[in-house]
Amino acid sequence: MSDKKVRVRFAPSPTGGLHLGGVRTVLFNYLFAKKHKGDFILRIEDTDQNRYVEGAESYILDCLQWCGLVPDESPVVGGRFAPYRQSERKSIYREYAERLVMQGHAYYAFDTPEELEQNRKEIPNFQYGQVYRKGLRNSLSLTEHEVDQLLDAQTPHVIRIKMPADERVSFNDMIRGHVSFETNQVDDKVLLKADGMPTYHLAVVVDDYLMKISHAFRGEEWLPSAPVHLLLWDYLGWKANMPQWAHLPLILKPDGHGKLSKRDGARLGFPVYAMNWFDAKTGELTPGFRELGFLPEAFLNLLATLGWNDGTDQEIFTLDELVDKFSLERVSKAGAKFDFEKAKWFNAEWIKKSEAGSLKSEVSKVLTDKGVIVTDDAYLVKVIDKVKDRCVLLPDFYQQAAYFFEQPKEYDVNSVKSKWTDAKTEFFNLLIDRVSGAETWDAAKLETTFKALAEEKAIKVGELLLPFRIMLVGGKFGPHVFDIAELLGKEKTIQRIEKALDLFNS
Ligand code: GLU
Secondary structure (H helix, E strand, O other), X not given: OOOOOOEEEXXXXXXXXXXXXXXXXXXXXXXXXXXXXXXXXXXXXXXXXXXXXXXXXXXXXXXXXXXXXXXXXXXXXXXXXXXXXXXXXXXXXXXXXXXXXXXXXXXXXXXXXXXXXXXXXXXXXXXXXXXXXXXXXXXXXXOHHHHHHHHHOOOOOEEEEOOOOOXXXXXXEOOOXXXXXXXXXXXXXXXXXXXXXXXXXXXXXXXXXXXXXXXXXXXXXXXXXXXXXXXXXXXXXXXXXXXXXXXXXXXXXXXXXXEOOHHHHHHHOOOOEOOOEEEOOOOEEEOXXXXXXXXXXXXXXXXXXXXXXXXXXXXXXXHHHHHHHOOHHHEOOOOEEOOHHHHHHXXXXXHHHOOHHHHHHXXXXXXXXXXXXXXXXXXXXXXXXXXXXXXXXXXXXXHHHHHHOOOOOOOOXXXXXXXXXXXXXXXXXXXXXXXXXXXXXXXXXXXXXXHHHHHHOOOOHHHHHHHHHHHHHOOOOOOOHHHHHHHHOHHHHHHHHHHXXXXXXX
């Protein structure tokens, strides 16, 4: 790698929610920047006013915040190369488009949208390019005088690149190696639109140059645009400054057939966006990983492994480990299949691995949203510690932890009743007597008392444990039952036994 300072950018268009592929692009940019002590830049590519969607930019910012992938330069924090929103840079681009026209690498095109539409209708596979450009209304087909007149009359026009005939352009992709294109295959893309805004093709090249971007990583879907960009870098005389490119592999549908889309998520019942996205125009809500109960650490971890591995069997990585181990050489060319079950596995592992204290605010929210009253933080942390190994998604904490804060709402009486006996009622009444006066209350002591009493009464401990669990929890789940009792405390344990005895005997 050259000794140029590493500067990478994520350059989303604010057109809607952020697909997990987009977040993976952010992640790979971020990891590369941090690994090489470089800068990570967020540039908003909002030059297509027709596709601009209100709220999409703040959604992207929130999303990066949630993931902890905070840019060093952005429309929010600014930076040396501000502004970072392309719409605010509008005045910059015309000069470069005009320069290309002067050089003969671009031209003015005056065709109206209606005329173009007509051509598309009449000519199969119509492309504005080498074959047809001479017959259309542009500065290549019209005389200089006609062009001047049209320009003087402020006739709406665009500037198009003039794709050269019979050339081959190529570059070295950091993931794919040598990639080349025939210029004959590519149409004359618009560079500057009639409203004076640049298109993506012009803006991305100008801004990557002006912002001194050293490496540009983007999704594979941008590969077809590469020949246009390569020519622009060349024509503008900036070839020596061109960033090194890498086109990241697609994230595929679970069956491997095609790119994972928003619709696949809806069809198969899993999120495809990072966070909930509400489309105000259609009223449609697209669910996100965050709201479903994913931890950002797990979300990043699973994204990192979509198309990358470190060459070992390790699957769980912290962000610091990823920064340390990440390399583009180990990103595969092939698309990566998305597996939602595996995604959930990552989350479960991360919940297990997290310190109970660090989950406190998330879990407290899950519980309070469901009406559970949580007042004691220290108690909440103890509860989390006991049940976190049983939770896959954050909302699972409701089922797994609510009974520590309130009496069970339902009891699985059926699992107990058929084998219920008076002797068992007597056992639990005696248990209450034995423990009522106890000064210390802990799981081990309670277990000893419980087992000794069972032996005295000649009842198998195994027959008493399930009823005891149902008394405390309401159902057949949860951690070690004596640990539950310890956390609940003596009074609540006794109250719950009493209440359940009434139910079992009624
Ligand atoms: N604005 C493009 C997008 O929306 C960026 C592509 C690139 O990174 O060059 O994805």
